[in-house]
Amino acid sequence: xxxxxxxxxxxxxxxxxxxxxxxxxxxxxxxxxxxxxxxxxxxxxxxxxxxxxxxxxxxxxxxxxxxxxxxxxxxxxxxxxxxxxxxxxxxxxxxxxxxxxxxxxxxxxxxxxxxxxxxxxxxxxxxxxxxxxxxxxxxxxxxxxxxxxxxxxxxxxxxxxxxxxxxxxxxxxxxxxxxxxxxxxxxxxxxxxxxxxxxxxxxxxxxxxxxxxxxxxxxxxxxxxxxxxxxxxxxxxxxxxxxxxxxxxxxxxxxxxxxxxxxxxxxxxxxxxxxxxxxxxxxxxxxxxxxxxxxxxxxxxxxxxxxxxxx
Numbered sequence: 501x502x503x504x505x506x507x508x509x510x511x512x513x514x515x516x517x518x519x520x521x522x523x524x525x526x527x528x529x530x531x532x533x534x535x536x537x538x539x540x541x542x543x544x545x546x547x548x549x550x551x552x553x554x555x556x557x558x559x560x561x562x563x564x565x566x567x568x569x570x571x572x573x574x575x576x577x578x579x580x581x582x583x584x585x586x587x588x589x590x591x592x593x594x595x596x597x598x599x600x601x602x603x604x605x606x607x608x609x610x611x612x613x614x615x616x617x618x619x620x621x622x623x624x625x626x627x628x629x630x631x632x633x634x635x636x637x638x639x640x641x642x643x644x645x646x647x648x649x650x651x652x653x654x655x656x657x658x659x660x661x662x663x664x665x666x667x668x669x670x671x672x673x674x675x676x677x678x679x680x681x682x683x684x685x686x687x688x689x690x691x692x693x694x695x696x697x698x699x700x701x702x703x704x705x706x707x708x709x710x711x712x713x714x715x716x717x718x719x720x721x722x723x724x725x726x727x728x729x730x731x732x733x734x735x736x737x738x739x740x741x742x743x744x745x746x747x748x749x750x751x752x753x754x755x756x757x758x759x760x761x762x763x764x765x766x767x768x769x770x771x772x773x774x775x776x777x778x779x780x781x782x783x784x785x786x787x788x789x790x791x792x793x794x795x796x797x798x799x800x801x802x803x804x805x806x807x808x809x810x811x
């Protein structure tokens with residue numbers, strides 16, 4: 501008998517709550533990571549996996565302000581919440597004997613978290629080199645996408661006779677996929693803007709953080725252009741969905757993505773013309789999490805898995 505078989509079998513409601521917790525923690529750690537960066541606390545714990553040589557927790561040293569230690573250590577503690585929720589979600593779907601598709605997405609959560617821990621260690625050991633920070637954030641966005649897919653899969657039936665169908669024609673599914681690809685490009689250029697911007701993650705005079713040597717304005721304009729392109733694709737998708745009278749779950753999710761993208765664009769413009777204040781950078785990262793999650797939900801809504809109609 502496996503150890504997991506000794507656990508009570510969780511109901512669908514419990515599984516969905518755990519899946520929602522996975523989505524939240526994956527997004528939340530991206531925001532706390534942004535707080536670490538804009539407060540210059542990236543090396544508040546200068547070693548990894550220990551915080552300081554010989555200690556896994558902050559220690560009183562004159563070289564590193566206690567506030568920076570607390571912020572960076574706090575971000576590392578959020579990792580435990582990510583790991584715990586991911587582990588509980590895996591145990592829940594295994595015990596509930598869910599279909600293979602659900603199990604695969606469940607295992608991606610702790611698996612990707614381990615990958616993020618490794619990337620985080622590389623980021624610290626390279627002194628916050630810009631490319632490591634960029635990869636760290638982009639993987640976080642990918643994890644948010646996968647977590648949303650997991651949440652949707654959990655809510656679908658496991659019946660082997662279930663019918664898998666699409667709510668919109670193939671051309672509109674292709675256009676939605678193009679929206680997702682364009683969003684990925686927006687996120688990549690966004691990390692590049694940050695890599696060349698004023699928030700290096702550390703301001704210690706004793707350390708020099710490697711920065712991207714490209715004009716910030718050039719990268720910002722590229723980022724802005726891609727965001728406008730993303731919005732244009734969303735508008736085109738809206739017309740397409742209206743033409744085929746798409747189901748409300750799809751149109752509602754598209755409306756959410758569009759509204760969030762407009763808000764994200766407004767934050768970006770304001771932060772650019774106000775000198776990139778720390779609070780707006782944090783809000784911008786939170787907005788990126790929301791737009792990514794909402795786009796993932798839109799993509800998932802195109803496909804449904806339903807019980808076959810009884811004769």
